[in-house]
Amino acid sequence: MANVHVTIDDRALEVPEGSTILEAARQNDIHIPTLCYLKELDPRASFRMCIVEVEGARTFMPSCATKVREGMVVHTNTDAVRAKRKLTLELIMAHHPVDCHHCLRIGNTKEQDLDLWFCEMCFFCDCVRDGICELQALNREYHVDQLPFTIEGDRYEEDCSLGSVTRNPDKCIKCRRCVDVCNDIQTVHNLAYIGRGRQARVASALDKPMAESPCVRCGRCVDVCPTGAVYMQEHIDDMLDDAHAYGTHTVGMVSSSILPDLEKLCHLESGSLDIHRVIAGLVKEGVDCVVSEEQVIGENQALAEDLIEQADGVAIISNSFAVKNFVHEYFADIEDKVSFYPSVQQTFTDLAKRKLAAEFGWDADSVKTVVFTAGNENGAEAHELGSADFSMNAREVYRTFKRTGVDLGRIKPTDALKQTRDVARTFGAATAPVAFNFEKAPETMRIAGKKVAIAHNLGQCRALLEGVKEGTNEFDVIRLCA
Amino acid sequence: MAVQETRLALRNMGKIDPMSIDDYIAQGGYEALAKARQMDRDELISEVENASKLRGRGGAGFNTGFKWSGAKASEGDQKFIVCNADEGEPGTFKDRVILENDPHTVLEGMLIAAYAVGATEAIVYCRGEYEHQIALLRHAVEQAEEHGLTGDVHMHVFSGAGSYVCGEETALLNSIEGQRAEPRLKPPYPTVAGAFGKPTVVNNVETFANVPVIVGKGAAWYAGIGAAEYPGTKVFSISGDVKNPGCYEVATDASLNDVIELAGGVTEGHKIKAVQLGGSSCGYIKGSELDQSVDFDSLRRNGKSLGSGAVLVLNETHNLVDQVQQIVHFLGHESCGKCTPCREGLCQAGVILDRFAAGKGTQADLDMLQALHDLMATDCFCALGQGALTAFVSAYEIFPEDFRERMVN
Numbered sequence: 065m066a067n068v069h070v071t072i073d074d075r076a077l078e079v080p081e082g083s084t085i086l087e088a089a090r091q092n093d094i095h096i097p098t099l100c101y102l103k104e105l106d107p108r109a110s111f112r113m114c115i116v117e118v119e120g121a122r123t124f125m126p127s128c129a130t131k132v133r134e135g136m137v138v139h140t141n142t143d144a145v146r147a148k149r150k151l152t153l154e155l156i157m158a159h160h161p162v163d164c165h166h167c168l169r170i171g172n173t174k175e176q177d178l179d180l181w182f183c184e185m186c187f188f189c190d191c192v193r194d195g196i197c198e199l200q201a202l203n204r205e206y207h208v209d210q211l212p213f214t215i216e217g218d219r220y221e222e223d224c225s226l227g228s229v230t231r232n233p234d235k236c237i238k239c240r241r242c243v244d245v246c247n248d249i250q251t252v253h254n255l256a257y258i259g260r261g262r263q264a265r266v267a268s269a270l271d272k273p274m275a276e277s278p279c280v281r282c283g284r285c286v287d288v289c290p291t292g293a294v295y296m297q298e299h300i301d302d303m304l305d306d307a308h309a310y311g312t313h314t315v316g317m318v319s320s321s322i323l324p325d326l327e328k329l330c331h332l333e334s335g336s337l338d339i340h341r342v343i344a345g346l347v348k349e350g351v352d353c354v355v356s357e358e359q360v361i362g363e364n365q366a367l368a369e370d371l372i373e374q375a376d377g378v379a380i381i382s383n384s385f386a387v388k389n390f391v392h393e394y395f396a397d398i399e400d401k402v403s404f405y406p407s408v409q410q411t412f413t414d415l416a417k418r419k420l421a422a423e424f425g426w427d428a429d430s431v432k433t434v435v436f437t438a439g440n441e442n443g444a445e446a447h448e449l450g451s452a453d454f455s456m457n458a459r460e461v462y463r464t465f466k467r468t469g470v471d472l473g474r475i476k477p478t479d480a481l482k483q484t485r486d487v488a489r490t491f492g493a494a495t496a497p498v499a500f501n502f503e504k505a506p507e508t509m510r511i512a513g514k515k516v517a518i519a520h521n522l523g524q525c526r527a528l529l530e531g532v533k534e535g536t537n538e539f540d541v542i543r544l545c546a
Numbered sequence: 547m548a549v550q551e552t553r554l555a556l557r558n559m560g561k562i563d564p565m566s567i568d569d570y571i572a573q574g575g576y577e578a579l580a581k582a583r584q585m586d587r588d589e590l591i592s593e594v595e596n597a598s599k600l601r602g603r604g605g606a607g608f609n610t611g612f613k614w615s616g617a618k619a620s621e622g623d624q625k626f627i628v629c630n631a632d633e634g635e636p637g638t639f640k641d642r643v644i645l646e647n648d649p650h651t652v653l654e655g656m657l658i659a660a661y662a663v664g665a666t667e668a669i670v671y672c673r674g675e676y677e678h679q680i681a682l683l684r685h686a687v688e689q690a691e692e693h694g695l696t697g698d699v700h701m702h703v704f705s706g707a708g709s710y711v712c713g714e715e716t717a718l719l720n721s722i723e724g725q726r727a728e729p730r731l732k733p734p735y736p737t738v739a740g741a742f743g744k745p746t747v748v749n750n751v752e753t754f755a756n757v758p759v760i761v762g763k764g765a766a767w768y769a770g771i772g773a774a775e776y777p778g779t780k781v782f783s784i785s786g787d788v789k790n791p792g793c794y795e796v797a798t799d800a801s802l803n804d805v806i807e808l809a810g811g812v813t814e815g816h817k818i819k820a821v822q823l824g825g826s827s828c829g830y831i832k833g834s835e836l837d838q839s840v841d842f843d844s845l846r847r848n849g850k851s852l853g854s855g856a857v858l859v860l861n862e863t864h865n866l867v868d869q870v871q872q873i874v875h876f877l878g879h880e881s882c883g884k885c886t887p888c889r890e891g892l893c894q895a896g897v898i899l900d901r902f903a904a905g906k907g908t909q910a911d912l913d914m915l916q917a918l919h920d921l922m923a924t925d926c927f928c929a930l931g932q933g934a935l936t937a938f939v940s941a942y943e944i945f946p947e948d949f950r951e952r953m954v955n
Binding site: 107108109110111112115123124129159212214237238259260262263 | 711726731880882885889890893914918925926927932
């Protein structure tokens, strides 16, 4: 594609035609703050944080949604632009819970004070997003402090009805990432933006509590929320209680999916954190024995392998809790065609309660299982089906480390408990853990002469299941993940 | 003798039964459509675009024919003509008067536009509260179909559901599609991708009502009426402190004074303090400055706007703080809630103006209102937010004493 010439902040740049001002700026290390923007989703341009001055334009332009033109002159950081971004943030904060104001008033705007260890000393708000909140970071950047407005922070009830995915509308900044993920990517069509003016808010279907809504608990809304408006219930205290209690034996499983987030939280170089150091940290804080997901996955994959081999016709397999809910909600008529097998978490708990308990001479009832994973659906499954006692994400792990003095930068790696069972795996690539993505089309491959499709989100699941329903499916093996 | 009305859009008012297509036809109705269908489509558009210079009567003043040629040039297996009859601007009731007196002229205008751009779908999006007008329109569509006038064009009448922001054309298109009523990102513009992603022309009721006249009597004749760059007539909705509030249609070179004269002038024993011209997002004009032409461009040169042609006359008994307070609360209620500056800014502006209304304003409040205006004018997603505090800025500029009166000493 041809290039166009633009000037951004007095720098003459050559950028690909069709890119947005934001993309052009980011490619050239020019910082434009954003809040509703998420590169995988269509821009809404609703928060107005990324506005910039374009010479000749009547108004300021949202850089996320404005395409560059030949000869365009853009200013991203003038006094006027900064003042307006700050006022926008102040307007948002006037309708934000008071806890968050308190935090902002700490007064020090040094970058390091945003670090989670600071929050671990403060305890004032106990917001799940404290220290990793995008709004908080911007408030620091723009020195938002004393608000010139009437503050009305608490207007809504928190919706804890699911016990896992929880919504706090007061902390919502109406970026609608959760709505877009729920509708456009996951096609669950639960979350929606309702009402208008200052009554506008995100609600679940028919404005019912989450537990009575079609929510399938995939937890992708939690992943994209920039603030603490949608979050998973945390179990830091419960887990540490169990870990330290006499007569209770905690067994943990670590998934490598938490490593990237942990690295960010611990300021470690990307890719430098070894899972064995995390295991060492967990052992140090009192988890009695720890296995890694890789060592349990063999058992789990064997189950999937059996299903594929036994399948009569197309093998549709899934071990995802959210997929199970999704199929039940939207594809009840072909529910029996989908073979569900236990999640890795369930496999791990079975193993811990039977095999490990016997090995160590523990009473099976005294064993508590904890899963450390980035997958939010695990938390919901643990809560609803009891497939583990807790599921914790990277941030929770980080905070338990801070509380118990574990320093991942210094700790020596420990081996996980060996639980590997080597199984002949033909379809290993199709049954391994799958990472979520925002793509429209599923991943396809050919294994042992069979056409395999792997869905990385529920939208892809929907397309594949519709193919099955309408008889247009061309795959022999379908793996559904949420 | 003061200026007389020049009735084009309202030419059949009082002369015909709006329920009767025969009445309309007897007055020469649907002759323009027949004439248009004999014309070459490019020639027809050029007549409207270049010769008649018809400009949108909804408020933006955009060249109508230019929209048509844009939609005609756009690729699309299906094209839409949409009539914006979501008349929600406070103090504006001209579309209502046109629709309830002469629904067929609007349909005829739409059918001419449909022929010009090659559209097969025509939708009237009518304000939901206009139940009577919706019934009239539906009846008119049925009659036009029975008379075989619609040809291959499917006409629909679509009822709004009480949202002011649907007057914004992309929000209106969202509403037609069953989406949430909020404006879309532009580009793409409706003429490229509008209703259901198809090329779409959205014009105002009054704009369509003028089309049969232009085609029937010729663009040159039309261009000879009123101001040179904004020819034709404008229907004004006059309300407030005048003797005879109502709709008056005048040539666009009339002055604001003439328009108010037509409505009988200010009520006995009072004088005009200010006039709000154009609707709630527009500024005020001092009572002593009403001798200016009402055409779009000369008003714009004076920093005013014609808007939808609402004329709200206020006598000396009013304090503009109350006016501005009402406007901000109205717009705050009607804000779609999409962008932060509009949603939150109007809320806070409302709180501040409530303080003024209670006589407790401060200088800091005035500064904040000005700061909110500066923010919203540049940062808001659509015109609703961008113009929401224009009334405040204008009122404070012209009548600062009204605000001082309501401040704590």
